Amino acid sequence: MSTFGQHFRVTTYGESHCASVGCIVDGVPPGMTLRNEDVQVQLSRRRPGQSDLTTPRDEKDKVTIQSGVEQGITLGTPIAMLVQNQDQRPHDYKDETLDLYPRPSHADWTYLDKYGVKASSGGGRSSARETIGRVAAGAVAERYLAQAFGVEIVAFVSSVGAVHIPRFPGEQLASDSAAKAATGDAAAAPTSSVDNHIDTNGMTEEEAEEALSKEFRALLNEVTRAQVDKTDIRCPHPVAAERMRQRILLAKSRNDSIGGTVTCVIRRVPSGLGEPCFDKLEAKLGHAMLSIPATKAFEIGSGFRGTEVPGSRHNDAFYKRADGSLGTLTNWSGGVQGGISNGEDIYFRVGFKSPATISQNQTTATYDGKEGVLATRGRHDPCVVPRAVPIVEAMAALVIMDAVLAQDARSMAAARLPREPILALPNSMRMPSKVKAGGNPEGNPEARD
Template sequence: MSTFGTFFKVTTYGESHCKSVGCIVDGVPPGMVLTEDDIQPQMTRRRPGQSKLTTPRDEKDRVEIQSGTEFGITLGTPIGMLVRNQDQRPKDYGGSTMDLFPRPSHADWTYQEKYGVKASSGGGRSSARETIGRVAASAIAEKYLALAHGIEIVAWVSSVGDVHQFPPTAEHPTPSSNPEFLSMINTITRNKVDEFVPLRCPHTDSASKMARKIEEFRDKNDSIGGTVTCVIRNVPSGIGEPCFDKIEAMLAHAMLSIPASKGFEVGSGFGGCEVPGSIHNDPFVLATEQPSDSTPQTGAQRLGLKKPKLTTKTNNSGGIQGGITNGAHIYFRVGFKPPATIGVAQKTATYDGDIDGVLEAKGRHDPCVVPRAVPIVEAMAALVVIDALMAQQAREQTRSLLPPLKHTSSAKQQEVNGV
């Protein structure tokens, strides 16, 4: 379906070459300052035409708020946003051999099978152009998360093809044990990542090698894949809904809904499967910043979303245990395949079953999607976190209206927790 979320609900609309794309966002808290200026920065980071390493399609992606605010303040009603498609070229796809062939590894064939009809240009809803609505909605979510919780979400390109920022080694089969990576996730910012545009890999040598790798495939009319790593900082402990809506399960759902995504790993990921539990386990230690009774509480903390008294010495878990956040940094990695539409001649079948066809795709396409996927990964992370936080806040608010428990283990535990 085209709707994501339960409490903070986002519905996107639009195809690659229609008049506009956008979204409806329901569940936005009322009384928050919000204008297009809050949303446009992420739209600009996502837009095409940023460099010779991306599609040359020239879209400014100017967002327009249509509803849900007045005088720059959210009303609590659905917020509608749209972005007009200005550089649309359906003719690039019509009247050519592309009408005859489902593109290999693209969604042309499966959409035709599902609906009995498909958009003839640019992939329709399967195009990454659909993600504009996600990014616009997430900019609202991110502003609330920052104001209410101080939550920070930063993603960057961590590999292109076989070029890795943190290549696996015998000592560090996963970045979760690499001191350089652990230091980086504590301090990395979007401004730092954007110093390395167009690659958005915040490491000079790796970025240079990645750029050459993309250029190599672009110049051959081919494509290449890669990975994006993301860290989420300052998420309160206790967030996540077992058993089927664990926070990592919802993150996986969100990330694998992004066009061209092929894999997801959280924390130590698959590399962590190569080490014994005695090394992989994260021992608990006292948090360095202990909460004080005299410390002013935020609204979120008054609802029970407190800074935990414990933290972990290591963080192979990626900030999540049992599907619930433990207060440590959440970090994960998303794999993206090589873009399916390429100019290299490919032997393939036509829609009517001629197996001797040859397709040389036309149009404007990214030779590698990962540099532009960075803000999309951040967007989906924000949508997951705000929905999980709203679920927990509803639970805590509901519980707070009950009389305190007495003479039970639960009451004792509440005393320990300061409830």
């Protein structure tokens, strides 16, 4: 459906070429300061036409708060936010071939098969234009989380095609000469045939088995949005950023597209968020991220790399923080254990496929199954990951906000009960009186560095 969340509920509306897009947000706490410009910051980072790496569609994406806020203060009632579609070109889709062919890897066929009708232009609800409502709602959630807990959410592009920020011990970018030789063009970037390589020479077995390199862990601990936004690719690794940029331009020059990944870190997350079994916090995050258009993969913490590391190296041992609470010496769990946040930073990675719409003739089949050639027009991103960064941040904020409200309700209900029955339980069933629960405001030290 078009609604996300249980306690902080967001409903988005709009298609790629309709009059407007937006959302209604229910569950916003009353008394928070909120103005159009607080939301506009993230929408401006998401908007098209930012550089030669994105679609040339020129939308300003100016948001207007319609309800739920008075004199800059939230009322606790539903907040409606609207963005007008200004640079509409539905005529780009008025082509008889598009009436005959479902676009390969697009949602044309599945939408028509499901509903029996679909939008006549663009991707309709499957278009990335729908994410405007998510980003607007996420900006509201993030504002509350920052003010109430000091939560900080930073996402960045971690790969484009085969060009990756080095993540593993010994991993290095391909050399400049290898990158140039792969394309036969000194100005071009590496193609998929040139990947990063691993060199563990000189490392101990334990160092080589670390789930993530010290350098990448340092990046997760320290990266800021200002650093991410220094380049149009939104990658905080300067060398990798330039290679990624050239890789996208290479795809664009060939009327093709390329995919990539976005890594996100959420800092100062309260402990105790998430539910057992089906509503684990990482399951909610996975649900949120895989609901973003063009996503095909999600991993949290050490992810698939963690399957290659022995338990003796992968287990997150506990230690006592300065504030008396428990922390973990490492954070391969990605801040979530048993489906519940443990107070460490949460980090995860999202994979985006190469955009389905490309300006090449493609041999495919018509709706009635006849083979033919589809020629696609329109304005499209050769790679979506630079613009996906604020969308990932928004969905992360919505998940954490929903979990916070759920836990607050549970804590408030429990606080009304007498404590004596709990205190009478054996130590194995309750929190020891000298141990605190809570977040880690100073970040996570790495004992094995």
